[in-house]
Amino acid sequence: MALDTPDPAQLSLGAEIRRRRRAQGLTLQRLAARADLSHPFLSQLERGLARPSMLTLERIAQALETTQVDLLLAAYPADDGEAEPPRTPPGAYVIPGDRGARIPQSDGVDADGYSRLLVRGKAAFFPQEIIQRRDEFGPYYVHPQDEWIFVIAGDVEVDLGDDHVVRLRSGDSLYYAGGTPHRRRVTNGGVARLLIVQAAADD
Template sequence: MTTELTRVIDEQALRIGERIRALRRASELTLIQLAERTELSHSFLSQLERGHARPSMVSLERIARALGTSQVELLAAGDPHQHDPDDPRPDIMRAPEGARGPFSQGEARLLVHGASAFAFEPMEWVGANTDPGPYYEHQEDEFVYVLSGRVLLDLQREGISELAPGDSAYYRGGTQHRWCSADGAEFRMIVVKQAPSGVGTRG
């Protein structure tokens, strides 16, 4: 008889599935509701949460957007070097390290070893997109700081602000937001989002 454990693809798939389940529950969504939002089947999402399936990048993007997060934050759950939430020691990350992946119209690198152990989810975001794409919205507050380039930050209700190197913005959870290059050149930002409540962080 095949056991629950032997049907798990691997530990990375299991950790990603557990992260998706935790975020779904924190958002107070049922599997059926998440399936409706993502246009993915209920059975596939159930298998995914239990580590019995591995999502494509397209599926991961749909799930991330429905849960108010990003692909890279979900992929970070599979980091084999996860920081233990009960370990009081600092988390040191070297330049080549960190989960990387697409985020909206650019690429992001998570700046901690697995987001679930920390109260904040800091990442480096690089892009040159002039199309801001669809709005993102999540329950957590977020802070952005421009390292280089010029950015158009669109906070839907508040309008568009142009940010230059050294400029920053802080906006509350529930704020619809997106960004793009102001001139078509590459830009780099630090993005720091609060960790979702009830998803494994300390305190």
């Protein structure tokens, strides 16, 4: 999605994509080709003038040999300028309900829902709040980290490849190992609210 003016999070995300691209000696055109994106869109993204969907961010992450989470963390660094953060001991912090890296699920403006990262900086695991409206399966995601899903509300199906489709209702959870292809869709209409926790990448 194109933006009229860049916001700080998109500027940070674009700068991180540019930094990683240059570190690998890639041109904009080369990275765009690897990620199956248009060169103009990637240029806008690096300048903070576009907001990627989760699918687009996944393609960029794979092309840069990193993860969506690593790129999201760059968009919302540990010191994000919060005026008066709640007092917590070292190693603890609060993510208010109106904050956290928020990325649309698809290229529509939150039309199919969004993903919100619930931590910032380095962490042992990465929880995300997912609001999902899409009732059709999209492409598979595959990453090396283990993942766990808990359904807060709604009904979803999770396709784990090889004809393994799991139906989940409110209160159900699902764990799968890294390397497992996966994709989700809402069933019975409406909206699903999920908590998804991904293990941290090995350093």
